[in-house]
Amino acid sequence: MQHIIDRFISYVTVDTESDPNSDTTPSTAKQWDLANQLVEELKAIGMEEVTIDANAYIMATLPSNVEHDVPTIGFISHFDTTPDFTGANIKPQIVENYDGKDIILNKEQNIVLSPGYFKDLLQYKGQTLITTDGTTLLGADDKAGITEIVTAMEYLINNPEIKHGKIRIGFTPDEEIGRGAHKFDVEKFAADWAYTMDGSQIGELEYENFNAAGAKLTFSGKSVHPGYAKGKMINSMLLANKFISKLPKHETPQETKGYEGFFHVTGINGSIEETKVELIIRDHDRKKFEKRKKTVEKIAAKINKKFAKQFGGPIVSCEIKDSYYNMREKVEPVIHIVEVAEKAMKELGIKPIIKPIRGGTDGCQLSYMGLPCPNIFAGGHNFHGKYEYVPVESMQKAIEVIVKIAELTAAKK
Numbered sequence: 001m002q003h004i005i006d007r008f009i010s011y012v013t014v015d016t017e018s019d020p021n022s023d024t025t026p027s028t029a030k031q032w033d034l035a036n037q038l039v040e041e042l043k044a045i046g047m048e049e050v051t052i053d054a055n056a057y058i059m060a061t062l063p064s065n066v067e068h069d070v071p072t073i074g075f076i077s078h079f080d081t082t083p084d085f086t087g088a089n090i091k092p093q094i095v096e097n098y099d100g101k102d103i104i105l106n107k108e109q110n111i112v113l114s115p116g117y118f119k120d121l122l123q124y125k126g127q128t129l130i131t132t133d134g135t136t137l138l139g140a141d142d143k144a145g146i147t148e149i150v151t152a153m154e155y156l157i158n159n160p161e162i163k164h165g166k167i168r169i170g171f172t173p174d175e176e177i178g179r180g181a182h183k184f185d186v187e188k189f190a191a192d193w194a195y196t197m198d199g200s201q202i203g204e205l206e207y208e209n210f211n212a213a214g215a216k217l218t219f220s221g222k223s224v225h226p227g228y229a230k231g232k233m234i235n236s237m238l239l240a241n242k243f244i245s246k247l248p249k250h251e252t253p254q255e256t257k258g259y260e261g262f263f264h265v266t267g268i269n270g271s272i273e274e275t276k277v278e279l280i281i282r283d284h285d286r287k288k289f290e291k292r293k294k295t296v297e298k299i300a301a302k303i304n305k306k307f308a309k310q311f312g313g314p315i316v317s318c319e320i321k322d323s324y325y326n327m328r329e330k331v332e333p334v335i336h337i338v339e340v341a342e343k344a345m346k347e348l349g350i351k352p353i354i355k356p357i358r359g360g361t362d363g364c365q366l367s368y369m370g371l372p373c374p375n376i377f378a379g380g381h382n383f384h385g386k387y388e389y390v391p392v393e394s395m396q397k398a399i400e401v402i403v404k405i406a407e408l409t410a411a412k413k
């Protein structure tokens with residue numbers, strides 16, 4: 001256990017915050033610090049074909065130790081942390097034998113991690129938790145995943161009696177700003193399938209995510225002196241308001257769960273002459289997703305029809321762009337890759353929690369790039385903020401899941 005803690009701490013104490021406003025890959029130069037450290041470590045534990053490309057994508061191989069043909073499997077994590085909360089000067093705190101009570105993260109600032117608010121804490125009574133000091137995030141998302149993959153590879157190298165096929169591992173920058181997969185060289189990785197170790201609580205196994213699109217609408221108007229505006233003025237802000245009011249009222253993020261999709265207005269910026277509305281559209285079901293996009297277009301078309309004559313042309317333009325799709329489409333034809341992970345968990349006494357993701361993962365993009373890629377728990381909770389924590393026992397179990405999947409994949413049928 002100490003080995004896992006030490007390794008994890010050696011990663012989270014390196015600041016790797018990514019930056020959505022940068023065009024480079026990695027988006028921040030400091031991500032190289034951990035990337036270079038990881039390359040050295042992978043070589044030191046005896047991984048082969050350790051490579052890092054110009055964009056800081058790391059890949060490495062653990063060769064097969066069996067004679068018969070076994071599919072090549074991959075394990076993937078990201079080493080950046082979210083720009084939503086500071087990841088500099090992380091001072092992890094270790095809570096041994098957690099007693100189920102409040103954890104004081106920071107006495108001076110009165111920051112408390114309480115099971116009264118975060119009920120999940122109670123399932124880890126008696127375990128060792130790693131928390132923040134209340135002033136930063138922890139970075140278990142996704143340095144827990146990296147810790148687990150490196151430790152599992154080290155374990156397989158040190159225990160050659162465990163039989164496995166060829167294993168490829170991949171560490172990426174910039175996942176948190178949605179750019180973890182886009183420069184991932186799937187061909188070079190050359191695995192039959194892979195898993196991102198990037199889920200939250202122990203047992204999570206995910207292979208369904210949203211279909212996602214973003215819409216940008218621009219409403220035009222006509223500004224006239226308000227005292228003389230009758231029959232002349234068109235206020236684009238009111239048109240935008242009309243549009244939003246026509247969206248299905250209860251299909252918003254705050255009123256939906258599970259497989260329910262939504263429309264989510266993310267921004268409005270307007271004046272009388274011009275108002276821009278941005279929204280995102282989400283649905284697990286591809287048909288319903290397409291229908292949602294049509295709904296947006298239809299409402300815009302109606303407003304156009306109603307005001308085109310007065311305005312003298314189209315008064316609203318609507319631009320919809322798909323962002324990503326549900327990986328289920330790509331994973332279902334090879335569902336055995338989910339089943340083997342499920343079996344691995346069950347054999348280790350872990351209850352698989354299989355549920356649709358209400359978002360996307362790097363794995364969904366990779367799945368559409370030709371690498372089917374479900375997501376497995378990395379063990380952490382409360383990502384992207386100061387209440388983030390990870391039970392060391394969950395990391396230990398994730399390591400065992402990786403080893404077990406490798407073993408089961410290589411088992412002769």
Ligand SMILES: [Zn+2]
Nearest residue numbers: 141142175198
């Ligand atoms: Zn993550």
